[in-house]
Amino acid sequence: MGQPETAPRSATGEMPHAGVFEPWNDPAESPLIRFRNVTKRFGEFTAIDDLTLDIYEREFFALLGPSGCGKTTMMRMLAGFEAPTEGVIELSGQDIAPIPPNKRAVNMMFQSYALFPHLSVWENIAFGLRRDRMPKRDLEARVEEMLRLTRLDQFARRKPHQISGGQRQRVALARSLAKAPKLLLLDEPLGALDKKLRQDTQFELMDIQEKTGTTFVIVTHDQEEAMTVASRVAVMDNGRIIQADTPARIYESPSSVYVADFIGDVNIIQGRATPDGDEAYRVDWAQGQTPLTASSATRFEPGQACHLAIRPEKVTISSDRPADAANAVQGKVHDIAYLGNLSTYHVELPGGVIIKAQTANTRRLSRRSYTWEDTVWLSWTATAGVLLAG
Amino acid sequence: MMRRFLLIATPYAWLLALFLVPFAIVLKISLSDVALARPPYVPQFSWEEGIGAFLSQLDLENFVFLTQDDLYWKAYLSSLRIAVMSTVLTLLVGYPVAYAMARAPQEWRPTLMMLVILPFWTSFLIRVYAWMGILSNEGYLNQFLLGIGAISEPLTILNTQVAVYIGIVYTYLPFMILPIYSALDRLDGSLIEAAEDLGCSRAQAFWLVTIPLSRPGIIAGCFLVFIPVLGEFVIPSLLGGSGTLMIGKVLWEEFFNNRDWPVASAVAVILLLILIVPIILFQRNQQKQAEAEQ
Amino acid sequence: MMRLSWFNTVSLTLGFAFLYIPMIILVIYSFNDSQLVTVWAGFSTRWYGELLQNEAFLNAAWVTLKVAVFSSTIATVLGTMAAYVLVRGGRFMGRTLFSGMIYAPLVMPEVITGLSLLLLFIGIGLDRGVLTIVLAHTTFSMCYVSVVVSSRLITFDKSLEEAALDLGCSQAEAFRLVTLPIIAPAVISGWLLAFTLSLDDLVIASFTAGPSATTLPIKIFSAVRLGVSPEINALSTLMIAIVTVGVITASLVSKRAMVRQQRDEQEAARAQ
Numbered sequence: 001m002g003q004p005e006t007a008p009r010s011a012t013g014e015m016p017h018a019g020v021f022e023p024w025n026d027p028a029e030s031p032l033i034r035f036r037n038v039t040k041r042f043g044e045f046t047a048i049d050d051l052t053l054d055i056y057e058r059e060f061f062a063l064l065g066p067s068g069c070g071k072t073t074m075m076r077m078l079a080g081f082e083a084p085t086e087g088v089i090e091l092s093g094q095d096i097a098p099i100p101p102n103k104r105a106v107n108m109m110f111q112s113y114a115l116f117p118h119l120s121v122w123e124n125i126a127f128g129l130r131r132d133r134m135p136k137r138d139l140e141a142r143v144e145e146m147l148r149l150t151r152l153d154q155f156a157r158r159k160p161h162q163i164s165g166g167q168r169q170r171v172a173l174a175r176s177l178a179k180a181p182k183l184l185l186l187d188e189p190l191g192a193l194d195k196k197l198r199q200d201t202q203f204e205l206m207d208i209q210e211k212t213g214t215t216f217v218i219v220t221h222d223q224e225e226a227m228t229v230a231s232r233v234a235v236m237d238n239g240r241i242i243q244a245d246t247p248a249r250i251y252e253s254p255s256s257v258y259v260a261d262f263i264g265d266v267n268i269i270q271g272r273a274t275p276d277g278d279e280a281y282r283v284d285w286a287q288g289q290t291p292l293t294a295s296s297a298t299r300f301e302p303g304q305a306c307h308l309a310i311r312p313e314k315v316t317i318s319s320d321r322p323a324d325a326a327n328a329v330q331g332k333v334h335d336i337a338y339l340g341n342l343s344t345y346h347v348e349l350p351g352g353v354i355i356k357a358q359t360a361n362t363r364r365l366s367r368r369s370y371t372w373e374d375t376v377w378l379s380w381t382a383t384a385g386v387l388l389a390g
Numbered sequence: 391m392m393r394r395f396l397l398i399a400t401p402y403a404w405l406l407a408l409f410l411v412p413f414a415i416v417l418k419i420s421l422s423d424v425a426l427a428r429p430p431y432v433p434q435f436s437w438e439e440g441i442g443a444f445l446s447q448l449d450l451e452n453f454v455f456l457t458q459d460d461l462y463w464k465a466y467l468s469s470l471r472i473a474v475m476s477t478v479l480t481l482l483v484g485y486p487v488a489y490a491m492a493r494a495p496q497e498w499r500p501t502l503m504m505l506v507i508l509p510f511w512t513s514f515l516i517r518v519y520a521w522m523g524i525l526s527n528e529g530y531l532n533q534f535l536l537g538i539g540a541i542s543e544p545l546t547i548l549n550t551q552v553a554v555y556i557g558i559v560y561t562y563l564p565f566m567i568l569p570i571y572s573a574l575d576r577l578d579g580s581l582i583e584a585a586e587d588l589g590c591s592r593a594q595a596f597w598l599v600t601i602p603l604s605r606p607g608i609i610a611g612c613f614l615v616f617i618p619v620l621g622e623f624v625i626p627s628l629l630g631g632s633g634t635l636m637i638g639k640v641l642w643e644e645f646f647n648n649r650d651w652p653v654a655s656a657v658a659v660i661l662l663l664i665l666i667v668p669i670i671l672f673q674r675n676q677q678k679q680a681e682a683e684q
Numbered sequence: 685m686m687r688l689s690w691f692n693t694v695s696l697t698l699g700f701a702f703l704y705i706p707m708i709i710l711v712i713y714s715f716n717d718s719q720l721v722t723v724w725a726g727f728s729t730r731w732y733g734e735l736l737q738n739e740a741f742l743n744a745a746w747v748t749l750k751v752a753v754f755s756s757t758i759a760t761v762l763g764t765m766a767a768y769v770l771v772r773g774g775r776f777m778g779r780t781l782f783s784g785m786i787y788a789p790l791v792m793p794e795v796i797t798g799l800s801l802l803l804l805f806i807g808i809g810l811d812r813g814v815l816t817i818v819l820a821h822t823t824f825s826m827c828y829v830s831v832v833v834s835s836r837l838i839t840f841d842k843s844l845e846e847a848a849l850d851l852g853c854s855q856a857e858a859f860r861l862v863t864l865p866i867i868a869p870a871v872i873s874g875w876l877l878a879f880t881l882s883l884d885d886l887v888i889a890s891f892t893a894g895p896s897a898t899t900l901p902i903k904i905f906s907a908v909r910l911g912v913s914p915e916i917n918a919l920s921t922l923m924i925a926i927v928t929v930g931v932i933t934a935s936l937v938s939k940r941a942m943v944r945q946q947r948d949e950q951e952a953a954r955a956q
Contacts, residue, residue, distance in 0.1 A: 081846055101849045114847035118865045127861075131852030162948040179851065393856065398776055401766035401826065405785040408823040412800030415807055487699030490692035502696070504935050509703055511927045513884050515901050515908075516920040520706035523713065523912045528722050530709055563703060621793020623887055628908060638795045645799060655803070658796045669791050 021231060023056035030093065032057045032183065032215055033078065038087035040073055040239075047073040048084070049239035057182075060209050060216045062226035064262075065236035071219045073239075075185050078217065079108045091183065102131070107181040111188040113172040115160040121171050122147075122156040128179045146174040149208060166197050173205075177212060186218040190225060202228050223263050227251070235259050251311075257388050260309040265344075267315065267355045269308040273300040273387060281387055283308050286351045292327045296387035310385040315357035317345055317370065318377050325379035331355065333374045345370060347378055420655035421448035431652050452656035462640065462657065466664065469637040472551070472626075473619040476558040480615050481608065483559055484566030488607075489600075491567070492574035503571070510564045517561050518628050525553050525629070549631025557625040562618070566611040573607025574600070606679045613672035621661055637661055707924055714917035721912045731918035741919065744903040748883060751814060751899060755821035756878035762822065763829025763878070764871055768859075770830065771837040789827045797824060798891030805892065812894025820892040821882040828881060829874035836870035869938075876934075880927075 023029040031054035040048040047070045055061045063071035076082045077089060080101030088095050096104060107128070115124055125146050129139045147153045150170040155163050160171065169189065176184055189205065190198045206229050209216050220226050226233045227247040234244035235258075243255045254260035257268060269292070271285035276293065281300055283292040285308070294308055321328055334354060335346040338361075345357045357378050370376055422431040433447040456462040491502045509517060524530045525548040532544040547553050577600065585595035601608075623638035630636070637657065645654040688696070714732075718725035735741060766786055773779070789797060801820045802812075810816055844866065848858035864871070886901040893902060900919075907916055 079846075079850055081849075101846070102852045102854060106850075108847070108850045110843040110847055112841055112843050114841065114843040116844060116847075116862055116866075127848075128851030131857070159948075161945055162952050164952045167952075175847075175851070394773075397765055398769050398773060398782075401762045401769065401830075402778070402782055404762055404823070404826070405766075405782070408801065408804070408819060409785050409789060412804040415803045416796070416800045419803060483699065483702070486691075486695035490688065490695040490699070493692050494688060494696070500935070500939065504931065505700060505703070508928065508931050509707070511880055511931055512707070513901070513920070513923055513927075515884070515886055515904055516710070516923060517707070519904070519908050519912075519916065519920065520710045522908065523721055523917075524706055524709065526722070526912070530722060533722065560702065560706065563699075567699075617791050618793065621795055623795050624905075628905075638793060641795045641799065651803070654799060658799055661793060662796060665791070665793070669788075672791070673787070 021058070023059070024054065024232065029056055031055060032059075032092060033217075034088075034090040034093075035074075036088045036090070038077070038084045038089060040070075040077065040082060041085045046239055048077075050087070051239070051241060053234065053241060053244060055215065055217060057215055058213055060206065060218070060229055060231045062230035062233045063217065063219045063236060064223060064226040064233050065221065067221060069236040070239040071236050072187060074236075075108070075187055075217065075219050078183065079106055079185055080104050105182040106185065107176040107179055107183075108185040109172050109176045109187065109189050111191060113160075113168050113192075115168055115171055115175070117160050119159075120156065121152060121158055121160070121163065124160070124171055125175045125178050127175065132179065142178060146178050149177070149211070150174040165193060166201065169193060169201065170204075173208065177208070177214065180212075181214065183215045183217065186216060188220055189218060190222075191220075198225070205229055227263070235262055237262075253386060254309065254388070257307050257309065260386065260388065265312050265356065265358075267310045267312060269310070269353065269355075269385075271306060271308060273304050273306040274302050275300065280382070281306075283387070286349070286353070289329070289350065292329075292385075293382045294327075294385045294387045295383050298387070298389070300387065300389070304389070307388045308385045309388055310355075310380055312344060312356040312358040313342075313360075314380050314384040315355060316379050317347070317357040317359060318379065319370070319374070321377045322379045326382040327384075328377055328379040329355070330375060330377055333370050333372055333376055336370075336372065345376070347376060416655045416658055418448070419652055420452055420659045421450065422652050423447075423449075423451065424650050424652050430649055452652045453660070455653065456656055456660065461635075465635045465637045465640045466660070468635040469620055469622075470664075472554060472558070472634075472636060473616050473622075476555050476562070476619055477612050477616045479555060480559045480562055480566045481612060484563055484611065485570055485608070487563075488567045488570035488574055491571050492577070499575070506564050506567050506571075514561060515624060518557050518625055521553065521557055521560065521629060522548060525556070548629060549633065551630065551634055553629040553631075554626055554634050554636075557629045558615075558619055558622070561625065562615045565614040569610040569614065570604055570607040573604040577603050606675060606682075609675045610672070610679070613668055613675065617665060617668055617672065620665060710917055711921045711924065714914070714921040716914060716917075719914065721914050721917065731914045732922075735915050735918050735922075738915065740898075741900070741903060741915075744898050744900045747814060747897050748900040751817045751821060751889075751897075752879050752882035755818045755825060755882045756875050758818070758822045759826035759829050759878040760871060760875040763826040763874055764833050766826065766830040767832075767834035767837055771834050771840075786827050786830050789824045790831065792824075794885070794887035798888040801888065802891040811896075812892060813897045816892045816894070817889050817897060817899065820888050821878075821885060824888065825878035825881045828877050829871075832874040832877060833867060833870050836867050840867065 023031075033053075033055040035051050035053040038048055038051045039046065049070075051070075051074070063074060065071050073082060077084055078091075078096075080096070080099065083097055089097065091104070091106070096106075116127065119127065122143060125143045126139060129142055134142070143156075144153075147156055150173055152167065152170055152174060155167055155171075160168055163171070169192070173186075173189070186205075190201055193201060202225060205216075209229075218226070218229065227250075230247060232244060233247055233250050235242045235250065237258060243250060243259045245253075250259060251263055254263065260266045261268070269283070269285050271283040271292070273281045273283055273294075273296075274291075276282040279295050279297060281294050281296060283294055283306065285292060292308060300306055316322070316325075321330070329349055331347040331349040333345055334348040337344040337346070340361070342358050342360055345359070347355050347357060349355060355378055419431055422433060424431055487506075491499065491506075494502060522529075526532075527544045527546060527548070529548070531547070532541075535541045536544065547556075581599050581603070582595050585599045586592070590598060621638045622636060623642055626634045626636040626639050627642070630639075638661075641654050641657045641661070644650050644657060713721060713724070715727050715729060716724055717728035717730065766782075769776075770783055770786065798820070801816075801823070805812060805816050805819075840863070844862055845858050848862040849855070853861060884901065885899075886905050889899045890902055890905075893899060904916060904919065907913060
């Protein structure tokens with residue numbers, strides 16, 4: 001795993017400025033969906049725990065978390081298959097609790113696709129439009145438009161079992177988009193596809209989302225997928241949202257150890273923080289070792305337990321101590337993982353902590369500089385790590 | 391909401407009226423006395439006398455009668471014996487067939503399945519009837535055996551218990567084969583290979599792996615034969631002659647020939663009580679299997 | 685491909701010989717010219733001719749057919765409803781009793797079911813005839829239908845119904861447009877099962893039939909009690925023939941559908 005392969009479409013900046021899609025930073029925008037203190041319990045089990053969240057129009061919003069974290073329940077509440085036990089869910093400012101699923105301007109793409117096996121691709125796409133009693137001409141035009149959008153023109157007459165998995169996925173998408181919903185819910189939309197096809201389809205999804213301007217809410221357990229497609233990602237655990245932010249901020253400035261650990265690879269060094277100037281801290285992490293320096297906007301009390309989270313690609317490995325590094329530690333190469341484009345070195349520090357350092361293999365057939373049991377130096381800048389509360 | 395109510399209430403009401411209420415009536419009549427009346431039992435319930443007076447006239451006299459006349463408990467015992475014996479016989483005949491089906495080449499199996507199911511769709515009565523012509527004194531079996539000189543006198547088979555066993559094994563064989571076959575069909579062939587790889591002989595592998603893994607199928611098959619055979623009426627009355635005593639036949643005769651409704655009802659109540667244990671065991675076996683599959 | 689061992693070949697041969705020889709003999713001797721059933725006296729179809737002249741048999745056959753059509757149709761509706769309630773109905777009062785009443789008739793001895801229904805009909809003063817047989821047959825065959833349909837419903841992907849609701853269907857529309865077409869094969873086989881059970885039933889019909897309505901099995905039973913008769917052989921042969929043709933056709937149709945589906949799926953997978 002590693003960084004998302006493409007830069008997210010939204011910038012990481014804190015300030016809203018023209019041309020960048022960041023409605024969540026614009027106080028004038030009102031959200032399309034609003035969860036207000038929503039709790040959902042199934043008997044004793046609390047699936048969603050006092051959750052508050054805003055999702056804006058035209059967003060591609062990802063709910064990311066391990067299975068059982070409540071992401072699917074949130075989606076099913078939006079679709080109308082579950083009702084919140086407490087709290088209110090609003091769609092364009094209206095409480096949706098009393099509206100049954102068949103009357104909501106919300107459509108869903110199911111994990112299993114739920115294509116009707118007895119109907120052709122064409123009829124599957126037309127199914128929702130027929131329920132709205134759309135005139136025949138308009139209906140045909142709309143179905144054709146959807147077929148073109150999803151490049152399914154040649155398969156219109158086929159039954160779902162006569163097309164491939166990737167095509168089925170596109171039929172499911174076309175069917176749920178046909179009614180031009182305000183909000184489209186996608187439940188693990190790419191889960192059934194193999195890795196190669198999944199990557200191609202991710203871009204297709206983004207493309208279609210942009211073309212139609214529909215608000216997408218996607219549920220996934222695949223962090224790479226969430227980072228690739230979404231404008232914002234909500235990392236969930238145990239029915240709560242731990243952090244909801246742009247992919248870049250989630251990756252670069254995780255708000256907790258859980259998020260840092262869940263997204264991508266990370267080194268965590270435990271220690272005690274001591275303020276050392278403006279937003280700068282000294283981290284004592286092991287007896288007899290030089291303290292590390294880190295910066296953080298959050299305040300830490302002197303001596304407060306903390307975790308320093310550093311991404312492996314931000315750690316530089318060298319045989320000599322770099323002269324100007326803010327942080328430098330010495331250790332022994334414990335393991336080397338060669339991944340083709342990257343190599344990851346697992347370096348054991350005195351005291352047993354293992355730190356991973358990643359280097360890009362930019363040259364073919366380059367001599368491997370370090371080998372097992374070599375003593376090496378690891379270094380990183382003062383802003384490379386994120387200081388998190390313990 | 392109304393729709394949901396109707397959806398539940400319609401089949402529910404039907405079953406209450408035509409399944410549960412009739413049982414209550416059977417139970418009630420089994421506690422009544424026979425009488426020369428229409429209908430031929432007392433007391434009749436009437437609102438004027440009230441429920442108390444009505445209940446006070448009910449008694450267990452018919453059940454006492456069942457224990458006194460040895461015809462009845464002999465019939466129960468004989469039914470049980472025939473049911474147990476024929477279940478074992480059906481298993482002995484059915485298991486090898488099911489086993490061979492599961493070992494047959496893949497492309498034969500649907501055809502073999504259909505051949506097992508086909509008799510199941512054919513009239514039960516006709517299948518029993520077919521044996522009357524075979525087993526009678528001048529029947530095809532005796533003709534054949536006399537013809538090849540195996541016997542010099544025709545064998546008396548029809549109207550004996552032997553004929554009943556043959557009839558039961560014949561008609562209930564598909565019920566035994568199908569569950570065992572479906573258990574064996576699911577059995578992973580590499581399990582047998584693993585057992586042999588670990589030092590089992592063919593026979594040991596069969597005994598230690600195949601049999602235990604097909605046990606749910608065996609149990610299901612045995613119950614599917616045992617339960618209906620216990621109350622069987624057609625086979626003993628067509629093949630068993632007057633010498634075969636089975637409780638289904640006794641109930642029938644008590645009702646149609648003796649017109650003793652209270653005793654017939656009491657016979658039914660006892661039969662049901664006997665059946666409750668195997669029925670519950672059967673349901674539990676099915677449930678366990680369903681859970682194991684999930 | 686594995687080959688059948690000697691032992692398995694013998695078991696299969698003997699097993700299927702045992703299942704089929706009695707019926708084959710029955711069929712052969714239905715073409716026997718002799719009045720004496722067990723003595724072969726040359727080929728003839730005279731018993732089929734006499735059968736078609738036999739008014740009593742024809743009437744009974746007509747009653748049986750009527751009863752079977754009505755009872756299996758009502759049973760299919762009720763049984764499908766019951767299956768839907770059992771699998772999708774959620775909790776309601778008396779659910780345990782309901783599922784008990786669905787499964788109990790499957791294992792209930794026919795003599796008890798017949799007796800209890802007869803006592804009910806007498807109790808409420810209902811004249812015995814076609815109606816009472818239809819009621820009785822519907823009651824036990826709806827349970828078979830509901831078992832067949834509910835086993836299909838259990839494996840039914842619930843998200844298909846949810847997708848229908850999501851696309852704007854009401855509950856009833858979702859059932860009619862999505863659920864029913866997909867479970868249709870199970871509903872049809874439930875109907876066929878109910879139909880055959882009704883055609884086949886002797887015991888329950890004997891209890892619930894009155895003098896005004898006699899079914900074919902009752903007629904056959906009373907004839908057979910007196911011994912083997914060539915006419916019954918001919919009748920049996922006709923019934924066996926109908927069932928055989930029906931079952932073989934049904935299995936060929938479903939096999940062909942399965943083969944086609946498999947081929948389509950393989951092609952779709954290759955095309956990917």
